[in-house]
Amino acid sequence: MPSSLPILPNSLKDIPRPCTAQNILMPGQLPNDSMPSHHSAPQSATLHPRASVVRSRYSAMVGYSASSADSVSSHERHLMAAPFICQSSNVKVLQSLCNNSTHGGHTEPTWFPASVDGVPDYTDAVAVPHNHTQSGTSTIPSNVAKQNEWWADIMDDDWKDILDATATDSQSKSMAQPSNSTASQPAFNKSTSSYSGEICPVTSPSNNSSASATKQRMRWTPELHECFVQAVNKLGGSEKATPKGVLKLMKVDGLTIYHVKSHLQKYRTARFKPDLSEGVTQGKTTQELSLDLKTSMDLTEALRLQMEVQKRLHEQLEIQRKLQLRIEEQGKYLQKMFEKQCKSSTLKVQDPSSGDTATPSEPSHSADKDSDASLDPNRTGVNPPGVAEFGENSTNVGANQKTARTELSSSVTTANDGSELPQREAS
Amino acid sequence: MKFGKWLKKQIEQSLPEWREQFVSYKELKQIVSSISGCPPSPADEAEFVALLDAEIDKINAFFLEQEEEFIIMHRELQEVIKTALERKATVPAAQHEAEIAEIRREIVNFHGEMVLLLNYSSINYIGAAKILKKYDKRTGGVLRLPVIETVREQPFFKTETVSQMVRECEAMMEAVFPTAPEGQAAARRDRDALAAAEQRIFRNTVAALLTMQDVRSGSSTHGRHSLPPLNLPDSDWLRSFQPPSPIPIQ
Numbered sequence: 219m220p221s222s223l224p225i226l227p228n229s230l231k232d233i234p235r236p237c238t239a240q241n242i243l244m245p246g247q248l249p250n251d252s253m254p255s256h257h258s259a260p261q262s263a264t265l266h267p268r269a270s271v272v273r274s275r276y277s278a279m280v281g282y283s284a285s286s287a288d289s290v291s292s293h294e295r296h297l298m299a300a301p302f303i304c305q306s307s308n309v310k311v312l313q314s315l316c317n318n319s320t321h322g323g324h325t326e327p328t329w330f331p332a333s334v335d336g337v338p339d340y341t342d343a344v345a346v347p348h349n350h351t352q353s354g355t356s357t358i359p360s361n362v363a364k365q366n367e368w369w370a371d372i373m374d375d376d377w378k379d380i381l382d383a384t385a386t387d388s389q390s391k392s393m394a395q396p397s398n399s400t401a402s403q404p405a406f407n408k409s410t411s412s413y414s415g416e417i418c419p420v421t422s423p424s425n426n427s428s429a430s431a432t433k434q435r436m437r438w439t440p441e442l443h444e445c446f447v448q449a450v451n452k453l454g455g456s457e458k459a460t461p462k463g464v465l466k467l468m469k470v471d472g473l474t475i476y477h478v479k480s481h482l483q484k485y486r487t488a489r490f491k492p493d494l495s496e497g498v499t500q501g502k503t504t505q506e507l508s509l510d511l512k513t514s515m516d517l518t519e520a521l522r523l524q525m526e527v528q529k530r531l532h533e534q535l536e537i538q539r540k541l542q543l544r545i546e547e548q549g550k551y552l553q554k555m556f557e558k559q560c561k562s563s564t565l566k567v568q569d570p571s572s573g574d575t576a577t578p579s580e581p582s583h584s585a586d587k588d589s590d591a592s593l594d595p596n597r598t599g600v601n602p603p604g605v606a607e608f609g610e611n612s613t614n615v616g617a618n619q620k621t622a623r624t625e626l627s628s629s630v631t632t633a634n635d636g637s638e639l640p641q642r643e644a645s
Numbered sequence: 646m647k648f649g650k651w652l653k654k655q656i657e658q659s660l661p662e663w664r665e666q667f668v669s670y671k672e673l674k675q676i677v678s679s680i681s682g683c684p685p686s687p688a689d690e691a692e693f694v695a696l697l698d699a700e701i702d703k704i705n706a707f708f709l710e711q712e713e714e715f716i717i718m719h720r721e722l723q724e725v726i727k728t729a730l731e732r733k734a735t736v737p738a739a740q741h742e743a744e745i746a747e748i749r750r751e752i753v754n755f756h757g758e759m760v761l762l763l764n765y766s767s768i769n770y771i772g773a774a775k776i777l778k779k780y781d782k783r784t785g786g787v788l789r790l791p792v793i794e795t796v797r798e799q800p801f802f803k804t805e806t807v808s809q810m811v812r813e814c815e816a817m818m819e820a821v822f823p824t825a826p827e828g829q830a831a832a833r834r835d836r837d838a839l840a841a842a843e844q845r846i847f848r849n850t851v852a853a854l855l856t857m858q859d860v861r862s863g864s865s866t867h868g869r870h871s872l873p874p875l876n877l878p879d880s881d882w883l884r885s886f887q888p889p890s891p892i893p894i895q
Contacts, residue, residue, distance in 0.1 A: 435706055437800055438713045440810075443720060481713065488717045517746060518822065521753045524847045525818065527883070528753070531850050532760045532811055534857060534875070535767055539804075541872055542770070546793065549870060553790070 436477045445470065446481060456486045648775050649674065651860045655768055658852040660758075660845065663765065666707040668700050668772040677780050685784040693780060697773065697792075701799055704769050708801035711762050718755055719810045722748070726820055748821050756814040757846035759807050764853045766801050771860075778870070851886045 449467035453459035461479040468478070646654075649670055656667050673696055680689045729744045736744075773796050777789040796802060854877060861875040877883065 435709045435800070437709055438716055439806060440716055440719070443716045447720065481717075484714055485717055488714065488721055518749060521749050522822065524850075525753050525756060525815075527847060527854070528757045528760050528850050529815060531764065531854050531857075532808070534854060534877075535760070535763050536808065538767060538857070538872060538875075543797070545870055545872070546797070550790070550794075 436473075438481065442470065443481075446478070446485070450482070450485070456482065646856075646859050646862075648772070648860065651856055652768065652772060655853070655856055658849055658856075659765070660761065660849065663707075663761075666703065667765070668704060668769045668776075669696070670772045670776060673697060673700070673776045674779065677776065677783050680780075680784055683783075683785045685786055690784075690786065690788075694788075694792075697776070701773070701796065701801075704766075704801045705799055708762065708766060712807055715755075715759055715762070715807060715810060719813070722751060722755060722814075722817065725751075726817060730820065745821050749818075752814055752817050752821065754846055756811060757850055759811045759814070761846065761849055761853070762807055763804050763811070766804050770796060770802055774870070848886070851883050855880060855883055855887070 445468050446464065449464045450456055450459040452467060453463050459482065461475050461482055464482065465473060465475050465478045652667065652670050656664050659667075673693070676689075676693050676696060680693070682689060685693075726748055729741070729748060733741050774789075774793050777792055780786055781789045858875045858877050858880060861872050
């Protein structure tokens with residue numbers, strides 16, 4: 219089971235599930251034995267948690283009717299501010315919220331910050347909003363035909379596959395129901411837009427702007443790719459396989475032919491790149507080959523060196539990342555404590571910015587689950603002082619901060635010193 | 646070193662195709678500087694948020710695209726290794742060696758590219774955090790905390806898949822690299838080191854490490870959300886791989 223990133227509990231949303239195996243279910247059969255070992259089960263994208271999160275987020279946003287900051291408690295402000303950054307669609311909506319005071323008629327909460335929601339991340343290829351894709355059977359023929367024409371105009375020949383898929387495959391989930399789509403938006407766009415996993419479309423629902431910039435980003439995962447490769451192989455290889463065929467074989471909820479097509483394209487070009495076992499060396503004389511052998515030995519050392527430096531960078535990035543998360547976490551924790559204290563006691567804490575290192579409690583513990591050993595001394599170091607002293611006045615908290623910061627630095631230094639990077643002898 | 650300058654340096658030293666993909670920090674800063682109100686007007690705030698939003702979109706798109714290609718490549722590499730090892734008995738030794746050499750090169754470069762993508766993610770995150778801090782400072786707003794939290798939920802920040810592939814790459818090395826011979830002449834290593842240094846991935850990696858150290862050295866705005874200073878014990882050695890830089894690194 220791969221280690222997951224620390225999952226920050228967030229008052230704004232449901233606690234995300236652990237990222238890995240639960241999200242992308244494939245109703246079809248997936249050859250499990252050939253799957254990489256990371257994840258336990260085939261997955262599919264599901265939407266239910268996302269839908270509820272989005273609705274709650276949406277209602278929070280509606281509450282924001284341009285009220286000024288100070289009339290709102292800080293908690294609510296966080297709730298409202300958080301969606302800001304997600305997608306430009308949110309901004310547009312927010313602006314209109316600012317301008318109009320009423321918002322009842324807002325459609326499609328599913329367009330809202332999917333990327334902020336609780337549905338986790340990496341393995342989430344696609345998610346399917348249930349209210350959009352109760353599709354399959356009864357596609358209204360005339361609408362479909364109209365959509366097909368529209369598409370035929372602007373797409374190249376390869377897209378005939380898509381059109382075929384729509385017309386013939388009554389079970390196809392790749393085209394959402396034309397009956398559900400708003401008039402100005404082509405069904406295709408609607409469908410891809412609905413299947414974001416953690417992804418939002420760029421265009422907001424409130425302005426049915428042109429669908430051309432459908433920035434639908436699918437997130438491929440190793441498992442999904444494995445499924446893809448199996449399908450391609452069954453169809454006779456990357457050259458022979460067609461997007462439509464692959465899509466059918468994969469049977470992944472919410473995967474569109476568009477996704478498959480672009481992925482297949484990438485796959486084909488990648489195939490040619492590592493032209494390795496293709497006998498690049500065929501036709502060389504034994505002499506030449508043995509010369510190659512000699513230089514390759516030197517090269518190996520150089521490569522090893524390069525690898526070492528790269529590993530170093532990776533290690534540093536990981537450490538830095540963990541630190542960033544913990545610092546933020548502790549900041550949040552302090553904030554919460556501060557608010558609680560403000561409410562419950564008459565003690566006025568003068569300077570909220572002074573302390574930051576109270577006890578890392580539960581949030582930290584989940585973060586520390588996969589922290590490396592070098593961070594552990596730090597954790598135990600910080601715990602005891604924080605608990606006892608946080609309830610007191612701010613100067614103590616400030617002192618804690620210094621202590622903790624030193625400990626953080628020293629733990630990082632320890633991590634550095636402990637590395638195995640070969641040192642230069644001659645320096 | 647100021648972040649804007651540091652970012653510029655990182656971008657210059659990054660892979661050419663990536664240069665346009667970094668967060669447009671300067672542009673964001675310009676917006677922040679031009680905001681006069683305190684608190685900011687909704688229009689100003691919206692403008693800032695819109696740009697940041699768009700930047701995040703851009704970063705996400707690039708990251709996911711790269712990730713997808715890495716996933717494909719990762720699997721291909723594994724297949725190629727398997728095939729090459731299986732064929733070991735049936736092909737001439739020299740050819741096998743050549744194949745293996747090529748594979749090693751691929752592994753190391755692939756590993757490097759992935760790590761650089763992780764670096765990219767980190768740089769952009771830091772950029773976002775800093776610009777938000779600037780915004781709050783300038784306007785008395787409270788965007789930073791909730792928004793940076795949202796940023797942490799973005800695909801480009803969730804790098805576990807790539808990180809996992811990096812680790813697997815390191816494991817792949819076991820299969821194709823000979824066990825490290827102990828007594829290497831120092832001269833030979835120097836020569837090899839120089840050869841390797843010319844490879845741009847390697848160069849970028851070294852630069853990334855060193856500038857990471859620089860950006861985390863003490864600064865005037867060190868605060869409770871800042872990372873502690875980074876002291877790489879072998880930074881001198883790393884620096885020896887770099888040509889002398891016109892920008893003094895303090």
